[in-house]
Amino acid sequence: MGTARIPWVLCGDFNIIKDDSERRGGRPRPFVAMEEFNQCIQTCGLLEMCSKGPNMTWCNGQGGQARSWARLDRCVIDTNFLNSFSNVSYQVLARSTSDHSPLVIQMGENLFRYGPSPFRFQYMWTDHLDFYSFVDGVWKREGLGHGLINISSKLPRVKVALKEWNKSVFGRTNIIIKGLEARIDYLESRLQVSFNAEDDSDLLASKLKLSTWLGREDTRLAHMAKKIWLKDGDQNSKFFHAYLKAKLHKRVQEMSMSDGRVLQSPLDIHTAAVDHFQEFLGQSSSRVLPNLSDLISPIITNEDNLNIGRDPSIEEVKDALFSIPIDSSLGPDGFGSGFFRVCWDLVKDDLLSAIVEFFHSHMLPKNFTASYIVLIPKVDKPSGFDKFRPISLCSVV
Template identity: 45%
Template sequence: MDDFNRWIHQGGLIEMNYQGRKFSWYNGQHGLSRAWAQLDRVLLDAKLLIAFPNARCSYLSRSTSDHSPMFIEFLKDPFTYGPSPFRFQQMWIEHLDFMSFVQMVWSEPMVATGLMKLASKPKKFKVALREWNKRVFGQTNTQIAILEEKVEGLEHSLHSNWNNEVERELVRYSTELSTWRQREDMRLAQMAKIKWRMEGDRNSKFFNVWLSIKRHRKIHKLRTTDGLEFNSPEEIHLGAIEYFLEFLQRSNQPRDLPDLTNLISPVIEE
């Protein structure tokens, strides 16, 4: 058992998401001797989970065996629709030019006053941050792959012929590669909402596994108290909008407000 658990841990395997029946085995007894257990399981590695984040297993009805047959489905992600939400990236703060960029964008003049100006500034800042992120960071995985290729080429060159200039280039690119790997780890950790770190490549692999687990927890179906059913992401999305539109209109009816003037001290002078 210890060897098997160690094998699971070293391989970075996690259990597949299950639907329907909870247990896969039944002992065929009756009364107090009756017993169920989940003896049959499916284990996946990080690469397969990233390729099929919605892979799932269902236990089918038993027939001749005391074990339930397992039906495994590899499904595409049904939630990839609509614009992606804006997320502030923690790795931006580590960049040397970040604060000066923030000050420059925030200090740009705007044709607005008061609260309208305050509301417009974050919207403008969000658009500027998106563009800055594309320009400075781009795709972190692409940058890492480019730097890894450069480091490998320089190391190969040093193996055949030592050169001080090549050595300096290798140190520079190796340092830059380490920085980009830290940024990618920070990005994945933020997405996975995990604060601890592991060593080397296991860090990114660990975060990717956790992200795959989070994708399993999305709501695939929804049934309201009055019996309405929503069976797709689009239906759930539209159903939520309709519900809150009705709720807010119902709760915003005109009503008499209490007089609170006696609770506020008149400390502001003319």
Template identity: 50%
Template sequence: MRLLKFDEAISNETDGGKIWVFWKNELDVQVVRMSSQFVSLCITEGSNHFLGNFIYAKCNRLERQLLWEELNSDKRDVEPCLFAGDFNVIRSDIERCGGRPRNRVAIDEFNRWIHQGGLLEMNSQGGKFTWCNGQQGLSRAWAKLDRVLLDANFLSLFPTAHCLYLPRTTSDHCPMVIEFLSDPFSYGSPPFRFQQMWVEHPDFMTFVQNVWSESVIGSGLFKLATKLKKLKVALRVWNKSVFGRTYNQIAILEDKIENLENLLQRGWDDDIERELVRSSNELSSWRIREDIRLAQIAKIKWRMDGDRNTKFFHVWLSNKKHRKIHQLRTSNGLEFNSPEEIHLWSC
């Protein structure tokens, strides 16, 4: 918890479950109920509050019946409610591909619970399926087991909330990100930042000399300012083509793997299977390179040679991103109460 930069945590471990929920002190979180299959929390931030139910359903249908009964509560008619997690059941046959047919009774029970509670699917982006059994060939199977459900009260409170399914990496499930509000810092172009890793590239000095040697007409300071501006623009392009290709290549390979999986879901083909395995191995190599790039951005030295932990570096990068200025008071008494006001004042 200390490494992940969270202040508090709760788990249903004592009830035989495997759910952990972490949060920071900016949130007021109160435990409402919990069992081996869910943790229900009342979450408050400022004037907003809702009932967050985090699910890890059992694979057994009879145990899931108990889950549906436990999640029916009088509070659902009053508090905005969200249900998120691994429900371990699909809503229809179009949410699976490969593997054995799913239990129709279990599907009907799940849909009945959703309809009786007046729940809606949260808008989502990403892959069609959220789980893969990780096997190869005809034994491979996909399904949508993870989802976010919400009621009308929650939708009124967070009308722009949406869910994003990220690509699978080490888990058989896709990570799921829920965004409630838009980022107030997402306006304008990102500021220019010099990257130390550029200096280590063998072509860096030659590239800078070529840009700097271009003739500029004007006085000394004007020429200096113009050359610096031209160099900044050129470095942005150079950084994207040389160092940015790690991320681009990962995105290309992820799209390729998704397309190959879609083809295999329609019908088995040995050539497509071999290409999927080859692309998966190549993607793994590019992700290792991305780990090294993230380590440089996070300004963290490797504590163990050969250790590649993407999650570790993403935690540090996320922590750096959240250290932003929301309010500012200048020495002459001017006050700025939003990131946009600060941005406009500094321009």
């Protein structure tokens, strides 16, 4: 299946669950059987299709404590299917005469988008021979002010320059890869008819270029997919691309409100989410906490206090920066730790100056306090906003 060019969708009663959370009541399923099912899905390169409706698709029909439910029915697809039909889902209908719920596959409209994607630093850029010298030329231009203001003026400048550089140097990597693959097919077909030294040399050069571009695409997609458990040599652009589509494919399609309304429009869900969490995060606690300071003995000496309050060294700044994973989620400025690691020799003096200034002034410009609020589902298929946990994504600096 993994090498087939025809899209595959497998839908129906698999008579097994993926893990014990996919049942309610009844006896636990054999662990070996569940592992074999999961291994089969992974070996075949299959992905779970997005579903709507009840999570359990089967009921034994018995009464009282003997009744049990399980998710025995599902739809799984391969990467070819997901690439061809990116917005497909299935609806779990109510059971009637059967003990299994009917499944109806639905081909949806194009995914709703809220506007242009924000800037994200692409770690694949760092593999280009001209990357460092290009950033060097932009970063060394005179900034505005000093310290934090200087950093806040240089990062947007680098962002604008990198976006233009990406367009001219990289373009759309998937189009370049398809062009090189077509070129290789063409050259091989010519060489199969008759050998030509020029075509043979062109074929080798095209294969080297394709290998380079595939590596860049692997780096870009792996960073976006956050598949940090994959080691060098395990990357597969097709898998990463499908994985990202599958994540987008699992977007929230409906949301139940406390007043009984069910929102299905992406814009309505978006607006309601903003209203809900603005109210939730804006609440202030009315609790009065007791003053327990008299019960706590001071254990920090004057020497310790001076040591804690001293200016940080360049080594401490570097250690803190390099401890941030390269694939960590990006904040509003779009620059992850990978940029600062690769460009450390360029940015270290400006970074240290900005951090020392903060230690002295205790003031942060407004743009440094900005963050993204991201909603993390607490459960599979969350149905209400109370089933999400808000977290903040801050910038590196």
